[in-house]
Amino acid sequence: MKTLRSFLSGEWVAGTGKPAVLVNPATEEAVAETSSEGLDLKAALAYARDVGGPALRDLSFAERGERLQSLADLIHEHRDELIECGLVNAGNTRGDAKFDVDGASATLHAYAELAKTLPAGPWLPDGEPVEIGSKRLAGRHVFVPLEGVGVHINAFNFPAWGMMEKAACAWLAGLPVLTKPATATALMAHRLAELVAESEILPVGTFSCLTGPAADLLDHVDERDVVAFTGSNDTGAWIRQIEHVRSKSVRLNVEADSLNAALLGPDVEPGSETFDLFVGDVYRDMTQKAGQKCTAIRRVFVPEGRLDAIREALVERLEGTVIGDPAVDGVRMGPIASASALKAVRSGLEKLEQDAKVAWRGEESFKTRDGFEGKGFFQAPVLLETATDADAPHVHSVEVFGPSTTLLPYSAPTAAYAAVKRGGGGLVCSIHTDDRTFLQEAVRSVASAHGRLYLGSKKMAGGAPGPGTALAPLQHGGPGRAGGGSELGGLRGVVHNMQRVALQGYGPLLDWLAK
Numbered sequence: 001m002k003t004l005r006s007f008l009s010g011e012w013v014a015g016t017g018k019p020a021v022l023v024n025p026a027t028e029e030a031v032a033e034t035s036s037e038g039l040d041l042k043a044a045l046a047y048a049r050d051v052g053g054p055a056l057r058d059l060s061f062a063e064r065g066e067r068l069q070s071l072a073d074l075i076h077e078h079r080d081e082l083i084e085c086g087l088v089n090a091g092n093t094r095g096d097a098k099f100d101v102d103g104a105s106a107t108l109h110a111y112a113e114l115a116k117t118l119p120a121g122p123w124l125p126d127g128e129p130v131e132i133g134s135k136r137l138a139g140r141h142v143f144v145p146l147e148g149v150g151v152h153i154n155a156f157n158f159p160a161w162g163m164m165e166k167a168a169c170a171w172l173a174g175l176p177v178l179t180k181p182a183t184a185t186a187l188m189a190h191r192l193a194e195l196v197a198e199s200e201i202l203p204v205g206t207f208s209c210l211t212g213p214a215a216d217l218l219d220h221v222d223e224r225d226v227v228a229f230t231g232s233n234d235t236g237a238w239i240r241q242i243e244h245v246r247s248k249s250v251r252l253n254v255e256a257d258s259l260n261a262a263l264l265g266p267d268v269e270p271g272s273e274t275f276d277l278f279v280g281d282v283y284r285d286m287t288q289k290a291g292q293k294c295t296a297i298r299r300v301f302v303p304e305g306r307l308d309a310i311r312e313a314l315v316e317r318l319e320g321t322v323i324g325d326p327a328v329d330g331v332r333m334g335p336i337a338s339a340s341a342l343k344a345v346r347s348g349l350e351k352l353e354q355d356a357k358v359a360w361r362g363e364e365s366f367k368t369r370d371g372f373e374g375k376g377f378f379q380a381p382v383l384l385e386t387a388t389d390a391d392a393p394h395v396h397s398v399e400v401f402g403p404s405t406t407l408l409p410y411s412a413p414t415a416a417y418a419a420v421k422r423g424g425g426g427l428v429c430s431i432h433t434d435d436r437t438f439l440q441e442a443v444r445s446v447a448s449a450h451g452r453l454y455l456g457s458k459k460m461a462g463g464a465p466g467p468g469t470a471l472a473p474l475q476h477g478g479p480g481r482a483g484g485g486s487e488l489g490g491l492r493g494v495v496h497n498m499q500r501v502a503l504q505g506y507g508p509l510l511d512w513l514a515k
């Protein structure tokens with residue numbers, strides 16, 4: 001069996017002890033194993049800081065951007081073999097895996113383009129210079145590179161995109177990266193790490209990859225580093241309370257789970273373009289990656305008079321979805337990524353069913369390859385539904401990270417706004433309407449509880465990527481249970497990896513320094 005090693009301190013190293021076994025979630029066959037036991041993570045961080053940091057900071061923003069573009073090209077060149085890793089180890093259909101791999105190269109490309117617009121010097125200006133008291137005394141803010149490491153801990157659902165969206169921002173900021181993919185689906189991330197390391201596109205020491213559990217990694221970070229975590233709320237909460245992280249005020253960005261909402265305006269008639277766009281967006285989020293997207297719509301708010309039409313339209317599309325091993329022709333939705341993730345999905349559904357009835361459940365018959373009948377971590381889609389304006393506490397607090405969503409009929413828009421916010425802070429909320437008065441009221445009512453609002457209307461029907469796609473130029477992150485973090489968003493994603501400094505002194509001197 002293939003052993004996945006880690007790339008630390010500039011070399012490939014294998015852990016000791018009992019390895020974790022990675023499987024194909026459609027067949028339960030073992031595909032690789034990995035261990036991080038015994039690896040010297042303190043030395044790996046020191047190497048990245050001392051060797052990688054200075055080398056990366058020696059490059060201008062434009063030169064770093066050129067390397068990001070070379071990495072985007074590299075990923076594109078090896079697209080097919082990376083996609084294959086997603087099929088074999090993450091239960092991805094070809095479309096799911098393309099979404100991940102192409103998302104990685106598109107994000108690198110977007111940051112390569114951004115780099116072309118940045119200054120020639122080592123700092124980024126932050127706003128305009130300010131006069132302080134007299135004309136001679138001035139102040140200005142700049143972002144300067146950090147002298148630490150970007151320590152990136154990723155979730156299992158986007159091994160390529162998840163890795164590169166964090167890394168692109170950090171590298172452009174001048175920060176070396178130590179990335180840690182989720183163990184269960186690490187095959188694609190590991191292949192990507194091999195490609196990056198072999199390519200020598202990046203200066204030595206600017207890229208490290210820890211494959212396997214995090215072990216004592218976070219015991220060695222300090223005030224110079226930036227920890228960026230994507231994953232469950234529970235793990236995020238655990239990382240926040242690590243004494244070492246707290247006492248050193250280590251910068252920590254958390255992207256956690258989210259009960260994303262979709263809100264249909266009362267004006268939207270069944271059969272209209274906006275209605276179809278809404279149904280298409282909900283359906284995509286239920287089935288793409290088997291619902292394992294942090295941005296997927298979990299709560300669907302519809303006027304009570306539209307409930308039947310929405311349910312029927314969704315069921316019609318769900319009924320036509322073939323579920324099974326992505327290696328079998330015609331399969332459109334694969335399995336859940338691991339046995340433990342499937343267990344969590346089932347336990348979450350049990351909780352939701354305390355508040356909501358099952359409006360539709362797919363058949364538990366899955367297309368498998370010959371000889372693998374009864375194998376695989378499959379979950380049929382489940383459409384749940386509450387009564388109008390139901391209290392439904394579990395629906396507003398339990399994330400089912402799988403192919404399920406809940407329809408919540410509302411009697412009046414104000415009831416819907418209040419219920420949307422019961423999700424406790426989300427990554428994205430979509431509002432589908434062609435009524436500007438409703439749109440304005442809805443946006444004002446729910447905006448502060450979200451990191452992004454997706455405004456669906458007939459004007460954008462057809463060409464829109466849907467609320468479930470995180471885009472490099474727009475912020476990805478959200479308040480409250482979504483983790484309180486923020487990634488991407490163009491330059492916003494870069495400056496998270498830098499230090500803002502206020503310079504105060506003689507105005508012309510500051511102008512000269514900041515050049």
Ligand code: NAP
Nearest residue numbers: 154155156181182183212213214231232235255256257294
């Ligand atoms: P998870 O179990 O929290 O794991 C996430 C990452 O944390 C993995 O790399 C995991 O490593 C690592 N980890 C686990 N325990 C750790 C510890 N004690 N110290 C340091 N690292 C630790 O989450 P998941 O099951 O992979 O992902 C699903 C969740 O992620 C969902 O709730 C989803 O909503 C959320 N998510 C959020 C976003 C977003 O952008 N907001 C994006 C994707 C997913 P091992 O795999 O080695 O255990």
